Amino acid sequence: MKVAKFGGTSVASAEQLKKVANIIKADPERKIIVVSAPGKRFKEDTKVTDLLIALGERALKGESTDEQLTAIINRYKDIAEDLNLSKEIVDEIAENLKELVNSDCSNKERFMDRLKASGEDNNAKLFANYLNSIGIAASYVNPKEAGIIVTDDPGNAQTLPETYENLKKLKDRKEVLVVPGFFGFSPEGNLVTFSRGGSDITGSILAAGVDAELYENFTDVDSVFVANPNIVENPKEIKELTYKEMRELSYAGFSVFHDEALIPAFRAGIPVCIKNTNNPSAPGTLIVAKRDYSKEPVAGIASDTGFCSIYVSKYLMNREIGFGRRLLQILEDEGISYEHMPSGIDDTSIILRENQLTPEKEERVLKRIKTELNVDTISIRHNQAVIMVVGEGMTSYIGISAKATAAFARAGVNIEMINQGSSEVSMMFAVAAEDAPKAVQALYNEFFANTKEQEMPLVLEMK
CATH class of the missing domain: 3.30.2130.10 (VC0802-like)
Structure with a gap:
């Protein structure tokens, strides 16, 4: 079994979601799929998560949210229509967003957590719906159903140990499971998000919980580079590096991978492969426990x-x-x-x-x-x-x-x-x-x- 996580640019449009579906078709071992909220479709575009934050801020100020709400619903509507999905899934998403924006906002942090998490949550529902429409048996799995239990620290959740035991039951499911990234639930039942970019964390947690053969993290680059390509022209690609090296690089500015996400995979000894949704045949960068340092001591x-x-x-x-x-x-x-x-x-x-x-x-x-x-x-x-x-x-x-x-x-x-x-x-x-x-x-x-x-x-x- 492989766990595959797809970042915001990988799920930003109908065209991108079709690529994701083809990647899933290409390898029947890709059984658990983690999705982010829709990201930017082009450079000047706005991520759905940023739209949700703006929506929440207006709601907290008591200002009109109609414009922001419509913009978010239309993002999902455009994707659904381009995928030839029924109107029901868009109506379900619209109803969910309206309910959330009108919910109790006396606790600002919890209100914003619920709203931000809806980006991933609704995208997972939509994508599971699409997979079934093209003949791939799939189920949407909410993190509460999966058993992802986290600390009650809004915006900075940490995974609790019982999560990994809870996740074992997912191994018995035969269909493709689509899980929204970025959030879990506290022991008291509150929805709590990880830090920004935390869908990587969800993928790593799931890989560790089901003892996956491999955790694949799909993004929009062929591999990790030895230096920032915005600074160095055509830098070398990294074929292989260790968990510790990736952790240090992520902390110091490598934005390809969330710096907390490696910990569950590292502890479980599961290799991680960073791959490109737009070029899935590229080998990517493999993150492992040990590598050969003889040619390149500096990673x-x-x-x-x-x-x-x-x-x-x-x-x-x-x-x-x-x-x-x-x-x-x-x-x-x-x-x-x-x-x-x-x-x-x-x-x-x-x-x-x-x-x-x-x-x-x-x-x-x-x-x-x-x-x-x-x-x-x-x-x-x-x-x-x-x-x-x-x-x-x-x-x-x-x-x-x-x-x-x-x-x-x-x-x-x-x-x-x-x-x-x-x-x-x-x-x-x-x-x-x-x-x-x-x-x-x-x-x-x-x-x-x-x-x-x-x-x-x-x-x-x-x-």
Whole structure:
């Protein structure tokens, strides 16, 4: 059995849904299908999820929602008509949307969760209807029926352990099962969504629950690339990489795969293949537990902007018991999470997402650190980018970090911070946001252009 998830662009129109149906026909082992809400049909188009968010925001303000509601219903209507489906499925979707937008909105988060989830939910109903209309026995399966039980944290649900036992019963079903992605239900029965892009998570959960042979994640690219194609022209494709490498790359800006989605598949030991709905014969990128690092110790280069760094210095900081705990407690008190925290004996830096700081909160945090921890120096740098060089094979080869820093130097990029995780899967560099594109290009040239001429010496391990 294979679980196949199809992203927003793969299910954006009738033409795309026909391609999905052909992919299902081509392999009878594709028994569980996870669908997203309809995405963009063309560059200037609007995703259905974004339309639903706008609809919900107007409803919460008590404003007229007729225009937004009609636009969403018409998206499904256009798809249904182009697939020659009966009017009943469109009427069912329209009735569901009207009921949702007029439902109790006293709890804003729950109201928005219900509304956002309807994008995937109604698309799953429509697609199951279409499969049956062309002779493929299929059933729509609601996440509650499937048994996807999650924490009661609107917009940020986490899967509960009993889910995987519940999902085993789906293995006995003979027909194709169409499951909406992006949401589950709390033990109390509340609908709760995963974070944005969470249909990937649903697919991974289902693959783990039914012990699938393979989890296929269909999107609109042939494979994962070693660098962002918007920065590097015609970057190399990645044929194979590990769970850990993909997790690091997703975190650092690779938008192909949701960064939380690999965890269920990883724990269950299920390989994941990223494939292209528009070119299903392409082999795609396979994500596995281990790969051959001998040719390419570096798997990829990722970058993301929108960071800032708080620099703190205090003489003999390393001898002050509890300093780090009290520093992080200030961030916790202000509801701020941090990304990286490289430290020296007298100083430390905290990298965090810039959007967590309002001017007032920033002033308060800096003042508290200065006064409560009695630091010598404190400053903050805005408009930072994080560049990640990722590869589980880096520990077995000499000179990776030297090559990276040399590439930065040749490109004239100033490195403001370096950090390497204890797992040594990745190296993180903080640079000014405007320098990120040329930093990525320089690293690509160093590690992936003319790779035959740049083979790295192996580290000789002591036995």
